[in-house]
Amino acid sequence: MEQSNVLAVQKRRVLAVCVAAYTVSYLLRTNLSLALDDLMEVLAIGRGPAGLVSTLYFWTYASGQLLGGWLSVKWDPKRVVALGLAASGMCNLAIGFCSSYWALAALWTLNGLALALFWPPILQITTNWFEPGEYLKVSILLSLPTTLGYLLAWGGLGAVLRAAGWRWVFFCPALVAFCFFWVWLRGLKASPAAADLCYRPAVLAAPEKKEPAAEAPRRGSLARAMLTLPMLSFAFVIVTQGSTKESINLWAPTLLRQLAGPGQEGLVSLFTAVIPLFSTAGLLATGWLVRRLHGGQEGALLALTGAGAVCGWLLVALQGSLTGLVICLGLLLGLVYGVTTILTTLLPLRFARTGQSAAFTGIFNFLAYVGAALGGVLSGWVSDGWGWQRVYLLWAALATVSALALFVSEAWQYFSWRYLGH
Template sequence: MDKRQKKIFMLCWCAYASAYLCRTNLSIAMPKMISDFGWDKTSGGLVGSVFFWAYAIGQLINGYIGDKVKSRPFIFIALAAASIINIMVGFLSSKALLITLWGINGFLLSMLWGPIVKILSRWFPPEKNNDVAVGISTSMIGGYLISWGLVGQIMNLTTWQWAFWIPGIIVLIFSFVWLIGMSDDTEKAQLSVLSKDDYKSNPMNTQENVQFSETMSLKDIIFGSKLWLIALACIAQGVIKDGITLWGPTFLGEIKTLNPQMVAAFSLFIPIMSLFGIFFAGWLNKKMQFQEKKAIILLLAGTAISCFALYFSLKMNIYISTLFLSIASALAYGANTLLLTIIPLNFAKYNKASAVAGFLDFCSYMGAALAGVLTGYIADNLGWGMVVVMWVILALVGAVGLFITGSRNNAEKHQKVV
C-alpha cells in the first residue's frame, strides 16, 4: 500500500467511523431518554426503527446515485448535515420531532457506504478485496468503541443531551478534514480495473456463471447473479447485528438490573468482540479459498449457536451472558463484512460497486428496521428470552437461504458440464 492509498483508506475509515458516532449514541442514551420521556421500550424502539427504515431506503437510492456523482462532496454533505442533525436532537423534547430528525439522520448517513466502497474499488486491486473488506469493516467497531466509550462517560457526568451534542461537534469538524484531505482525482483512479478474462479467472469472484456489462441495470445484475437470494441472509444478520447494537445496553441492564455506569462498562465488551469477529471472518474466508457463501453460512450457524447458549445463560452471572451476547454480535459482524463489502467489490469492473453495496445494505437495514420496534415489542410483551429465540431462528434462516443459493449454483454448473 503506497502513501496515497494509505491516505485514501484512512480518510474512508475515519469517515465511516465518524458516521457511527452520529448513530450509536442513541443506544447509550436510550435508557435515560426512556426514563426522562416516560416511554415504553416499543416507543424507544420506534426511534431506532425509523432511523433504520430511512437508512435502508437511503442505501438503495444513494447507492445508485453514488456511482453517478463525485464521492468527495457527496460524503462531505452527508457528514456535515448529519452532525448538525445530532446537535439539534439534543435540544428536542418532542417525540414526534425527534423521530423525524432521527429519520433524516438515517437518510443522510446512508450516503456514505456505497461511495466509500466505490472509492476503495478504484484505489485497490481485486486481490486486495479481502484485506480491504476487513480493514474498512473495523471502522464500524472503531466508531462503536469511540461512541460507546465517549458517550458512556458523558452520560455518567452529564445529561443524555450531551450524548448528541459532543459527537455532532466532532463529526462536523471531521467533515471539513474530509473535504480538504480527500483527493480530487479519486474518480479517475482505476487501479482495480481488469480485463474481462482476468475478472472471470479471479478466485474471489463468486458470480462466475453470469455475463455482465457496464450497460446492464442494477435490476439485471440483482436477478442475473441471484443477488436477491443473498438478501435473505442480509436481512437476518441485520436484525441480529443491529438488534444487539441498539438494545444491547438495555438488554444487559434489565436482565441483570445494572446501573447506567455498569451497563456502559459491560456494553463496551460487545464492540471489542465484534472487532475480533471481523478479523475472524477475513481469516475464515481465506481458509475457505475465498468462497464467501460458505464462510457466511458458517458464521451465521455460529451466531445461532451463540444465541442458543445465550438463552440458557440469562439466569447466570452477567459475565457469561455478556460473553455469549458478544460472541453472537461478533459472528454477525463477520457475516456482515463478507456480505456487504467483498460481494459489492466484485462488481467494481462494471461500475456497480456503489449500487450493489447500496442494495445489500438496504436489505441488511430493512432487517435492522424490523429489529428496533419488533425487539422492543417482544421484550415488552414476551420478555428478553423470546428476543433471543428470534435471533436463533433468523440466523438459521439466513444460513439455509445461502446454502440453497450455493446448491442452485452447483446444480447449474453440473447442467452446463453435462
Template sequence: MSSSFHWNNAASGIIGSAFFWAYAIGQLVNGYIGDGFKSRYFIFIGLFMSAAANFAVGLSSNFSLTLVLWAFNGFFLSMLWGPIVKTVSAWFPENKGTRISVILSLSMIAGYLFSWGAMGQAITALSWRFAFFIPAALLMAYSFVWVAKVRDHPNDVGIKSPAAYSVKKTGGTQENSGLNMREVFIKYRLFLIAVACFVQGFIKDGLSLWAPTFLKATQNINSSDISLISLVIPIMSMAGILCSGWLNKRFHGNERRSVLVLFSCSVIAGIILLISLGSGIGITVVLLSIIDACMYGANTLLLTIIPLKFRAFNKVSAVAGCLDFCSYIGAASSGVLTGFAADMLGWKSVVASWSILSAIGIVSLILSKRRAENI
C-alpha cells in the same frame, strides 16, 4: 433527553426507529444515486448535512421537531456507505478487498466505543445537548477535510488505478456492464444475498439492543453488573470482524464460504445457549458474544466485499446501498419483533429464532452460489 422532556420509553423508541428507517430507505436511494455522482462531493454533502442535523437536535426542545431532525440525520448519513465503497473500489485492487473491509468495519466499532465513552463523559460534565454539539463540530470540520483532500479516482491525480481490470477478468461480458439494478439482482441472485443481509442485521442489532434486558431476565444479577458485563459483547464483535478476514484468506477470497462458516457457528452457539440457558452468566455471555461476533463478521464480508465485485459494472455504490438497506430493514424489524416474541413466548423463543434465522441465511447463501452466474 427523556428525563429532561419527560418522554416515556415508547416516545424515545419512536425517535430511534425513525433514524433506522430513514437510514435504510436512504441507503436504497443514495446507493443508487451514488454511482452517478462524484463520491467526493456526495459524501461531503452527507457529512455536512448530518453535522447540521446534529447541531439542530442539540438546540431542539420539541418532540416532533427532534423526530424529524433525527430522521433527516439518518438519511444524510446514508449518503456515505455506498460512495465510500465505490471510492475504495477505485483505489485498491481486488486482492486487498478483505483487508479493506476489515479496516472499515473495525473503524466503525472503534467509533461506536469512542462515542459512547466520550459522549457519556460529556453528558455527565456538561449536558445532553453536547452529545450532539460535539459530534456536529467534528463532522463539520471533517467534511471540509474530506472535500479538500480526498479524490474519487487515482486518475484525478494522474495515477493509474491499481484496481483497473477488464470486464472479462470479473467473469462478465461487455453486455453485462450495461445491466440495470433489477437485472443485476436477478442474474447474480443478489436477492438471495439480500436475505442473508437481512438475517445478520436482524440478529446483530437485535442482540445489541436486547442483550442487557435478556441478561436481566435470565440471570440473577443486578442492573449495574449487567451494564458492565454487556460491554463484553460489542468488544467481542471486533474479534468477529478479525476472524472474518482470517477466514476469507483461508478460503482464498470465497466470501460466501466464509459467511457460511460464520452462520453455522451462530446456529451452533444458539442451540447450545438454548439448551444451557440458566446455567450461569459466564457461558451465557460467551455464547451471546459468539453469536454477535459471527454476525459482525458476516456483515463485514456481505456489505463490503460483495459490492466491490461489481466495480466493472459501475454498480458498487448501488449494490452496497441495496444490501445495506436489507441489513437495516432487519435491524429496524428486530426491535419490535424480538420484544413481541419475548413478551408472548419467552426468551427461549428469541434464542431459537436466532438459530432459525442463521439457518435461513445458510440456505440463501448456498442457493445464491449454485444458481448465480459468477462475478
C-alpha cells in the same frame, strides 16, 4: 519522489481518511442506544415507541443507500460524503435540544437519510484507488468502524452520559462531525486523477474505444445478477442478519442495565464495552477465514451463519447468567458482523469491472437496513409484551433460518451442476 511512492502514500491517506469518516458516522448513530434509557424516562415512552424511532431511522437509512449509490455514480463521491456529514451533525445537534418524542423521531429519521450518504461513496472512492488484490485488506479495514464506532460510543460517550447527561451524548458527536468536515474536504482526493496521478486500477482499465455490442450485456447485468438463486439467498440472509445486528446494537445497553439492576453501572459499562470487542474479533476472523478459503466467500458465509445459529441457541440456554449472556451476545454479534461484511463489502467488489460496485453495495445495504428497521421495533414490542427471553428466541430463530437459506442455495447449486449439467 517517484510516482509509485507518491501513489503508496496517497493510498494510505485515502484509506485512513475513509476509515476515520466511517468511524465518525458511527458516532453519529450509535449514541441513541446509549441515551435510550434516559430518553424513555424523560419522554415517558415504552420500549415499543422507542424502537419505532429506530425503525423510522432505518427506513430512511435503507432508502438512502439507493440514493447514495446513485449519487456516487452521478456526482463527486467526496461531496456526497461531505453533504451527509454536515447534515448528520446538524441533526445530532438539534436532538440535543429537543424535548418532544415526535421531534426526536423526526430528527432521527432525517439523520438516517444523512448517514446513508457515507458507505456507497466511500466504496466508490476505494475502487478508484485500489487493485482487486487489495480488496480483502481494504474491506476488512473499512468494516472496523462498524465495531470501533460502538466501542468509542459505548465507552467514551458512556462516560459523557454519566458526567454530563444524555443531551451531551448528541452534542459531542455533532462537534466531532463539524471538525472532521474540514479534514474530509482537505485531506482526501476522490481519485488518482484528482491527485494528478497517471494511475488507474487494473479492474477499471479498459480500451479507449468500446464496441457498442459489448455495452448491451452490461446494461442489464444488475437486474440479472440480483435475480439468480445465490443472490436471492444472499438478499434474504442480509435482511435477517441486519435485523439481528441492529436490534442487538440498539437494545444491548438498555437490556444489560435492566438485567444487572441498580448499583451495577460500573459492571454494565464494562460489559457494554466488551461486546464491540467481540465484533472486532469477528471481523478479523472473517478476513482470516476468507484468506484461508482462498477467497471462497460462499464457504465463509456458510461457516459463519452456522456458527451464528449455534451461538443463538446458546444465548437462549445461558440467559440466566449475565456473564454468559454477554459472551453469547458478543459472539453472535461478531459472527453477524462477519456475514454482513462479506455481503456488503466483498461481494459488491466483484462488480467493480462494470462500475456497479456502488450500486450493488447500495442494494445490499438497503436490504440490511430493511431488516434493521423491522428488528428494532419488533424486539422492542416483543420485550414489552413477553420479556427479553422471547427476544433471545427471536434472535436464535433468525440466525438459524439464515444458515438454512444459504445451505439450501448451495445444495441446489451443487445438485444443478452435478445432475442437471448447469
